[in-house]
Amino acid sequence: MKILLPDHKRWVHDSPMEVRWGDMDCLGHVNNTVYFRYMESARVEWLRSTRETPHDGNQGPVVVNCFCNYLRQIEYPAQLVVKMSVSDPARTAFETWYEIEKVGEPGVVYANGGATVIWVDFDRQKAVDLPAWMRAMLDG
Structure with missing residues (x-):
């Protein structure tokens, strides 16, 4: 089953990662929560x-x-690449998209996902306009 992501997303980054022994759960595959860590690492x-x-x-x-x-x-050991895209930049937010593949298996998607990111003023705990440098990264 392949779940499609929006066509209007724009690729911005590939992030190589290595599956660590501790990423696995008792069933011998990568724990579901670790996929979010992979996506977070690519985003950062x-x-x-x-x-x-x-x-x-x-x-x-x-x-x-x-x-x-x-x-x-995904099981240990494995070399991964997290392919990251962005879309829908708005005044205070944008969408991020991820496809996780194994190195050596291009086009075989093991997981995909996304995250909505907003820009926040931490002191006021309120969304604010995206800074110019971020807007430039999103617009390409």
Whole structure:
């Protein structure tokens, strides 16, 4: 079963990752919660690719919704690539999309998912406009 993601997304980053022994659960495959960690790591790596930190002092990204579709089991050992895309930039938010593949198996998607990210003023606990540098990254 292949679950399709929006066609209007734009690829922005590939993040190589290694499955660690501790990523597995008692059934011998990667635990479902770890897939979210893989997606988070790709997102932070992308954000840090042009900046030292993924935030501006007291403002930064906050995930408000996320999901994952588990399509195939992943076991240790494995080398992965998390392919990240973005879409739908708005005034304060944008969408992120992920496809997880094994290195050496291009096009075979083991999981896919997404997250809605909003830009927040941490002191005020309120969404604010995306900063210009983030808008430029989203617009490509």
